[in-house]
Amino acid sequence: xxxxxxxxxxxxxxxxxxxLLRCNYSSSVPPYLFWYVxxxxxxxxxxxxxxxxxxxxxxxxxxxxEFKKSETSFHLTKPSAHMSDAAEYFCAVSxxxxxxxxxxxxxxxxxxxx
Amino acid sequence: xxxxxxxxxxxxxxxxxxxxxxCSQTKGHDRMYWYRQDPGLGLRLIYYSxxxxxxxxxxxxxxxxxxxxxxxxxxxxxxSAIPNQTALYFCATSDGTRSYNEQFFGxxxxxxxx
Numbered sequence: 001x002x003x004x005x006x007x008x009x010x011x012x013x014x015x016x017x018x019x020l021l022r023c024n025y026s027s028s029v030p031p032y033l034f035w036y037v038x039x040x041x042x043x044x045x046x047x048x049x050x051x052x053x054x055x056x057x058x059x060x061x062x063x064x065x066e067f068k069k070s071e072t073s074f075h076l077t078k079p080s081a082h083m084s085d086a087a088e089y090f091c092a093v094s095x096x097x098x099x100x101x102x103x104x105x106x107x108x109x110x111x112x113x114x
Numbered sequence: 115x116x117x118x119x120x121x122x123x124x125x126x127x128x129x130x131x132x133x134x135x136x137c138s139q140t141k142g143h144d145r146m147y148w149y150r151q152d153p154g155l156g157l158r159l160i161y162y163s164x165x166x167x168x169x170x171x172x173x174x175x176x177x178x179x180x181x182x183x184x185x186x187x188x189x190x191x192x193x194s195a196i197p198n199q200t201a202l203y204f205c206a207t208s209d210g211t212r213s214y215n216e217q218f219f220g221x222x223x224x225x226x227x228x
Contacts, residue, residue, distance in 0.1 A: 009154065032214045043118070043204055043219030044157075051214045090156060100215035106156040 002027040002093050006105035014113050019063075019078040021108050023091035026072065032094040033074040034102075035065055039087045047089070050074065061085070086112045117141045118220040120205050126226045133192040135223050137205030144210045146188040147217065148172075148180060151202040160203075163188055164210060195227040 007022040025031060032051050036044040048059025055067040061084075065076045074091060091105040118139045127133055137146065144165050149157040159172030161180040169182055177199060181189045192199055202224050206217040 034216070036219075041221075043221045044206075044217075045219065046216055049214065049216060094215045096213075102159075102215050102217060104157040106154060 002031060002095065002101070002103050004091050004093050004103055004105035006089075006091050006108050008108055009106065010109045010111065012111040012113060013081045015083055016080050019076070019081045019085065019110065021076040021089050021091075021110065023065075023074045023076065023105060024072055025074060025091070025093045027093055027095075029096060030069065032096060032100075033065075033067060034092040034094070035059065035063070035074075035076050036090045036092060036104075037087050038090065038107075044090060047076070081110075081112045083112050083114065086110055118205060118207055118218055120203075120220040120223050122223060123221065124224045126228065127195055128228050129196055131195050133195050133225065135190045135203055135205075135225070137188045137190070137220055139186050139205075139207045139218075139220075141207055141209075141218060142185075143207035143218070144185065145208045145215075146182065147206040147208070148178075148188070148190045149204045149206065150174070151204060151222075157204065160190065192225075192227075195225075197227045200225060200227045 003026045005024045034049045035047040037047050038044045048057050050067045058064045063078045088107045088109045090107045094102045121136045147162045148160040163169045163182045166182050179191045204222050205220040208217045
């Protein structure tokens, strides 16, 4: 069975500082990996995804994530935090075949301090 | 216009009442999902549907039922609401022809059961 662990339910960074949100997954086969963002009072929207190919993937709003198979990780980073990045971020893992069940992590709330 | 819409956006009801949450999509996707979000628990899958005649239980289907009235419409019902069903409910869609299960979310319905 696949699972996702997000370390830290709350992360605070200063505006302009590096953002690092951690995600580790467990899967019997190489999975598809996703990061979603949820702004207040909105649904989730896709930030980026890893399906195949290059292990460093770039997403919207300057975010990127690197798939590290040996570490079973897919951490999300952004070099310089902006106030508008304050939101909740969800890592998700999906099977590659069949039903393609998606399992979401419990989320990390990012606070950006002026 | 939003691709995935949910009605109502907010609902307060009493224990024992029957409630229906509705979801419509204009994305032309075949797959639709209902999730609930609780603080600290992330998103949990209630039901999913691969097409009008294919409906499946998710991990927390007890106390819920669904109806796929058309490819574009997927409704969630709480037959007899109870307070622990107070949560944020999301509808999502995905394209079953894709190799990866990228999901597109509605804005959510905040349900409070008193």
